[in-house]
Amino acid sequence: MTDKTNDKQKHESKLIERQKEASLVRKIVLICFFVILLTIAGATYATYQYVVNAIGPVDESDEEMIEVEIPIGSTSTRIGSILEEHDLVSSGSMFRYYVRYKNEDGFQAGDYELSRSMSMDEIIDELKEGTIYEEYQLTFTIPEGRWLEEVTERIANETNLEKEELVELVHDEEYLESLIERYTMLSETILDENIRWPLEGYIFPARYDFVEEEVTAEQVIQAMLDRTAATLEEYNAGGSDMSYHEILTIASIIEGEARNDEEREIISGVIHNRLNIGMALQMDPTVAYAHGEHISRTLYEDLEIDSPYNTYQISGLPIGPINNPGAASIRTALQPVEHSYLYFYHAADGEVYFSETYSEHQQVLEQHRD
Incomplete structure (x- = not known):
């Protein structure tokens, strides 16, 4: 056997080996492709199922009516939290995202009777057809950027409350400690003796409407703190x-x-x-x-x-x-x-x-x- 014959056989052997390797690589790539495709399909299906379950009834068989109060000025975030607290939706965050996706608005404040057998769409429809408070007995607006000292004066001018009453309340340590227990956004930091107004920054500037002709200072402060808490939740401040x-x-x-x-x-x-x-x-x-x-x-x-x-x-x-x-x-x-x-x-x-x-x-x- 000549050297040329040996070289030819070696060349053919290498060529066959390379073809086998290329075939193996193609098989591996094809398998990887299908694995990735199946993973994506599985994740997509799981996501789809999660969304379908989240917007569907929490329990189709539970038709017991649950009384729910939606306060005036509630955002979709706050409404979602209330519904989740009453176990009427599986996720308050999903309610907020779904409302945004469908561009829903016009939710009405009021008292509702809802059940766990209702889908998210049915709950949304109910909340849009609720009681509309067309005539408020008490209304005032706090502009952005005002000092709390100015806020108390504005409230006093437009409600039945006295400025001295409001000032005393927002400096009352026992009352402040009760608020710290109630609101996640509040901490012992506000009780520092060097802070001029403990609730400065926590009073949300907005229009406030009350159906009652007379309100308490606690009602007003709570309404304003609720709005700030809802805004912080909306922007995921807790994740910062x-x-x-x-x-x-x-x-x-x-x-x-x-x-x-x-x-x-x-x-x-x-x-x-x-x-x-x-x-x-x-x-x-x-x-x-x-x-x-x-x-x-x-x-x-x-x-x-x-x-x-x-x-x-x-x-x-x-x-x-x-x-x-x-x-x-x-x-x-x-x-x-x-x-x-x-x-x-x-x-x-x-x-x-x-x-x-x-x-x-x-x-x-x-x-x-x-």
């Missing part, structure tokens, strides 16, 4: 690395600084950037709160005040919120826009200028400061 107190403190600074929603997002990013590098926040609204009076223009002598609220004198966040922020500020406190800005300046022309470095910021001041 920050405490509720820190979230509302940041939100209050955003509320004090921003003029519109676009600014809120960027200013939130500035605050987070400064906190991340250990840089003093140096936010003017905290200085005004430290002084206990609104300041139209912060002067250098104003910055000297010794206060746990003065972010020119302390590092990190102030001891607590400096006003009562709205939903947009709470959302942006949790969802800041990512950027590299560390400075901003509101000019007299109404524009806000953001800068990444101190030298850039100084140039902006030279160009736009009076």
Whole structure:
């Protein structure tokens, strides 16, 4: 046998071996493909089954009627929680997502009789056909960014309550401790003796309607705290690395600084950037709160005040919120826009200028400061 013959046989042998390897690889790839396909199909089916079960009746055979009260001003998050508490839906979160998916609204406050045999669609229909309170006996509105001191005065002006009664209640330690037990968002932090108003930041700015002609201070405070709790739950504040107190403190600074929603997002990013590098926040609204009076223009002598609220004198966040922020500020406190800005300046022309470095910021001041 010649060398050429041997080489030819070796070549053919290698070729056959390579073909076997290629065939094996194709089989492995094909098997992997089908495994992945089956896994995706299984996951999709499981998800589908979960959703179908979640929006279906909790128990088709249980037709016992359960009395449920939906308070005025309840969000879909709050309604979902109430339904879950009464075991009328398997998941309050799924109720909220389903309502959003179907773009449902128009839920009416009132008393309902619902059963566990009802599907989520049937419950939604019932909640939309409930009692409509067309004529409220008592209505007042709290704008965003107001100090709690101003809130108590506004409530007193528009209800049967006295400001002194409200002020005394929101400083009553026994009452505050009862609220801490009731609300997850509240902690012993609010009882710090250096905090001016324990519930500052926790009073949600919104319109409040009551069917009663006269209300108690406890009713009003509870309604406002309920709205804040529902908003924090809606934005999944419990899943944040920050405490509720820190979230509302940041939100209050955003509320004090921003003029519109676009600014809120960027200013939130500035605050987070400064906190991340250990840089003093140096936010003017905290200085005004430290002084206990609104300041139209912060002067250098104003910055000297010794206060746990003065972010020119302390590092990190102030001891607590400096006003009562709205939903947009709470959302942006949790969802800041990512950027590299560390400075901003509101000019007299109404524009806000953001800068990444101190030298850039100084140039902006030279160009736009009076």
